[in-house]
Amino acid sequence: MSELVFFCGTMDCGKSTLALQIEHNRSARGLVGMIFTRNDRAGEGKLSSRLGLVTDAVEVGDGADLYAHLVDHLSRGRRADYVIADEAQFLAPEQIDQLARVVDDLELDVYAFGITTDFRSKLFPGSQRLVELADRVEVLQVEALCWCGARATHNARTVGGVMVVEGAQVVVGDVTGSTDEIGYEVLCRRHHRRRMTAATARAAALAPDVLPVSSS
Ligand SMILES: Nc1ncnc2c1ncn2[C@@H]1O[C@H](COP(=O)(O)OP(=O)(O)O)[C@@H](O)[C@H]1O
Ligand SMILES: Cc1cn([C@H]2C[C@H](O)[C@@H](COP(=O)(O)O)O2)c(=O)[nH]c1=O
Numbered sequence: 001m002s003e004l005v006f007f008c009g010t011m012d013c014g015k016s017t018l019a020l021q022i023e024h025n026r027s028a029r030g031l032v033g034m035i036f037t038r039n040d041r042a043g044e045g046k047l048s049s050r051l052g053l054v055t056d057a058v059e060v061g062d063g064a065d066l067y068a069h070l071v072d073h074l075s076r077g078r079r080a081d082y083v084i085a086d087e088a089q090f091l092a093p094e095q096i097d098q099l100a101r102v103v104d105d106l107e108l109d110v111y112a113f114g115i116t117t118d119f120r121s122k123l124f125p126g127s128q129r130l131v132e133l134a135d136r137v138e139v140l141q142v143e144a145l146c147w148c149g150a151r152a153t154h155n156a157r158t159v160g161g162v163m164v165v166e167g168a169q170v171v172v173g174d175v176t177g178s179t180d181e182i183g184y185e186v187l188c189r190r191h192h193r194r195r196m197t198a199a200t201a202r203a204a205a206l207a208p209d210v211l212p213v214s215s216s
Contacts, residue, residue, distance in 0.1 A: 004103045004110045006088070006130040009140035010152050010186040012175045015113040016040075016049040018140065019086050022111055023055060031081040034070060036060050038090040039172050047086045057084075060091060067098035070106060080108065088114035089124035090170060096129035103135075118169050119157035119184070121192060144186045147198035152186035159183075161199030163192075 007015055023033050035047055035057040042048035047057040060066065066085075073080055083102055085091065091099075099110045112134070116127045123131075131137060144152040156163045157171070160180055167182075175184045185197050196204075 002103050002107045002109045003135035004100055004130075004133060005112065006127075006134040006137045007111065007113045007140060008116045008127065008130075008137060010144045011115055011155050011184050012050065012186055013140045013144045013152075014049075014142045015115075015140060016047060016086055017051050017053070019047060019084050019111065019113045020049055020053045020055060023084055026082060032079040034058070034073065034080040034083045036066060036083065036085040038087050039170070040087055041172060041174055047084070057086065060085075060095065062092070064095065065098055066091075066095050067101045067105075070102055070108070074106070083108055083110040085110065085112040086114070088112040088130060089116070089118075089127045090114075091126040093125050093129040096126055096133060100133045115155060117155065119155055119167070120165055121154055122169075124169070146186065146188035146191055147201060148188060148191060150188035150190070153189050154187050154192035156185045156187050156192055156195075156197060157182060158185050158197055158199075161197055163195040163197050163200070165195070 007018060009015055023035065026033060035055065037047045037057040038060040040046045040048055042054055045057055045059045046054055048054040070080055085099060099112065102108050103110050112130055114127055117123055146152045159182055171182055173182050173184055175186065
């Protein structure tokens with residue numbers, strides 16, 4: 001029985017690496033995948049992992065119909081034995097419904113990968129629909145860590161190392177950017193709620209909270 005699986009986690013927890021491993025293992029057995037992505041940091045039509053691996057993918061546009069794309073592909077006599085969709089949080093809810101239809105009507109496994117919540121800890125619409133429709137939701141087991149050492153569960157957006165809570169939901173970026181630019185940092189819930197990033201925690205630790213007492 002084919003299924004729709006949503007592999008989720010914070011940024012930097014190995015989702016794209018797992019997508020590439022699933023692709024590698026299946027193509028090593030002669031299977032052919034249809035790989036979708038949207039807004040990967042490596043550029044249009046790429047699925048990339050921070051481990052340095054990258055593969056070509058179909059860039060999903062705003063109005064793209066993923067079910068129709070697969071039907072068209074198959075009716076031209078081309079193969080697709082399974083589907084991978086990376087950065088699935090950026091897909092529209094209708095596109096997630098199309099992926100569910102690929103599972104049910106074309107009987108292909110669909111493996112979707114994405115972060116569940118944005119920098120304000122609100123569900124991305126695509127991820128919400130995946131949670132609603134997926135046969136299985138798998139939280140990745142390679143845990144990213146907060147600066148305090150606890151398991152990171154939330155994604156913070158930073159500017160100059162300081163957490164921000166205003167801005168567009170979608171801003172492509174990385175966890176290892178220059179500190180002056182918009183970047184991201186994964187945090188535990190406690191520190192996400194307190195808006196305490198590694199940089200602000202360091203600054204707070206260095207700040208003298210008692211003025212030096214003069215000896216005179
Ligand atoms: N230099 C490195 N050596 C070993 N592992 C690394 C290195 N750089 C990144 N990683 C691993 O890659 C993970 C990020 O993988 P990636 O697939 O790009 O994440 P995601 O798609 O979830 O954002 C990190 O959590 C870490 O486990
Ligand atoms: C939290 C958050 C993230 N993004 C962007 C930043 C990255 O380009 C991707 C996540 O990619 P990863 O492979 O999981 O690291 O999402 C965003 O646009 N908005 C956000 O709130």
